[in-house]
Amino acid sequence: MQDLEHQKTRNDDAVYIGIDVSKTRLDIFILPSNERLSVTNDRLGHNKLTALALQLAQTPLIVMEATGRYHRAAFERLSQAGLQICIINPYQTYSFGKAMGQNTKTDTVDAYMLACFAMAMRPSPKPPLPKRLAELKELVVSRRQFTVRRTALSNQIKECCSASVCQMMRAELAMIKRHIAKCDTLMKKLLAGNLPLKARFDIIISVPGVGFVNAVTLLAEMAELGDMDEKQAAALLGVAPHANQSGNHHGKSRIKGGRKAVRNVFYMAALSSVRMQGGFQEFHQRLIAKGKPYKVAITAVMRKMIILINTLLKQNRKYQPKHPLT
Structure with a gap:
């Protein structure tokens, strides 16, 4: 019973910030004060948001959705300031909003639902990926996208009747294959220059059946x-x-x-x-x-x-x- 009372008190004193991310703007909602504001999604806006969060009486728990590259700079700036940030799968917050009976969708409402999600679920904050690991991840994702495009082009060439179109497709296919090879080269170079990553890679690839791309x-x-x-x-x-x-x-x-x-x-x-x-x-x-x-x-x-x-x-x-x- 005492633990429950302690938890209730701790939650009552805590501060939660939901941030809805778009290309040019960050919409912010703060609980329990119900403050709302917007800042630009650039260095100036990130600094303003960081200063606001640091001025709060309690260290806030900040939640934002994964939005590709649009959330990364803000995430890194807030993390550098020692703040607690959680990057959430959009499907989780979408399901949470439906469970709350929220059907309205605006940037302000989305920021509010993210703050509510933080208050209800208290997700564990995670730091940004180390720079080299983030670079490796981007190369891995790019290689996968090139591979999907290579497969699609190969299938299209089989069904193509126009000689001119086939020639253009084959040229594009050759370029994609070069890009895939370049990704592999860059990944190997990155691993060779980072001993901790190379050590983990060597462990993973030592398992029977695991190849370079898998690892x-x-x-x-x-x-x-x-x-x-x-x-x-x-x-x-x-x-x-x-x-x-x-x-x-x-x-x-x-x-x-x-x-x-x-x-x-x-x-x-x-x-x-x-x-x-x-x-x-x-x-x-x-x-x-x-x-x-x-x-x-x-x-x-x-x-x-x-x-x-x-x-x-x-x-x-x-x-x-x-x-x-x-």
């Missing part, structure tokens, strides 16, 4: 690996089974959530691992022999692999093959 994707887009338990690692990738039960109904457990883009890349690593000696081939074959569907078995392999990688990073050691992984 840099995990390194850049699942930077939390090594600092969580096995259930959290599986859930972050999106390969943890979620129960589907209600009353007498017992449905099949299914995976959901997690980081889809990383999971799609890691799926290829699992496929490679089950086809090679010393990988997860024996474990996969045992699941198939028990009647598990192929993709269910592959998902189980993905879960084992990400748990193994998380453990190796936590222990700061490479995988040492001794016997088939089971």
Whole structure:
């Protein structure tokens, strides 16, 4: 009872700031004072917002949505001032707003809902990614986008009838392939010049089935690996089974959530691992022999692999093959 009273008091004294981010403006709402204001989304506006937050009686918990590059400069400026900021998946705040019965959408309302989200959920603040890791992540995302475009162009060329259009498409395809190769070169150069990142990369790629693209994707887009338990690692990738039960109904457990883009890349690593000696081939074959569907078995392999990688990073050691992984 005393803990609950203490929590209530602490929450009553706390300050929460919701920031709705757009290209040119930051809309701000402060709870519990119900103050609202707007600043420009540039260095001058970021400095004004930082000064305002530092002048508050209590250190505020600040929440803003991930909006690509538009939130990054403000996030970095606030973090440099020692403030607590949480970058939230927009789907979380969208679901929160629906649960609150909020159907109106304006910048001010969005900032208010973000402040309410901070007050109700108290998400854990996270610092910005280190500069080199942020650069690596941008290269990884760019490479993935180029790869999607390469696949689309290759398919379009197969259906193209015009010789002139085919020629232009092939020229664009060749350029995209050069960009992909350039991304790979830049990523390797970045890793070679950063010993901590290179050490983590070497640990990840030591696991059977994990290639260069798999390793840099995990390194850049699942930077939390090594600092969580096995259930959290599986859930972050999106390969943890979620129960589907209600009353007498017992449905099949299914995976959901997690980081889809990383999971799609890691799926290829699992496929490679089950086809090679010393990988997860024996474990996969045992699941198939028990009647598990192929993709269910592959998902189980993905879960084992990400748990193994998380453990190796936590222990700061490479995988040492001794016997088939089971």
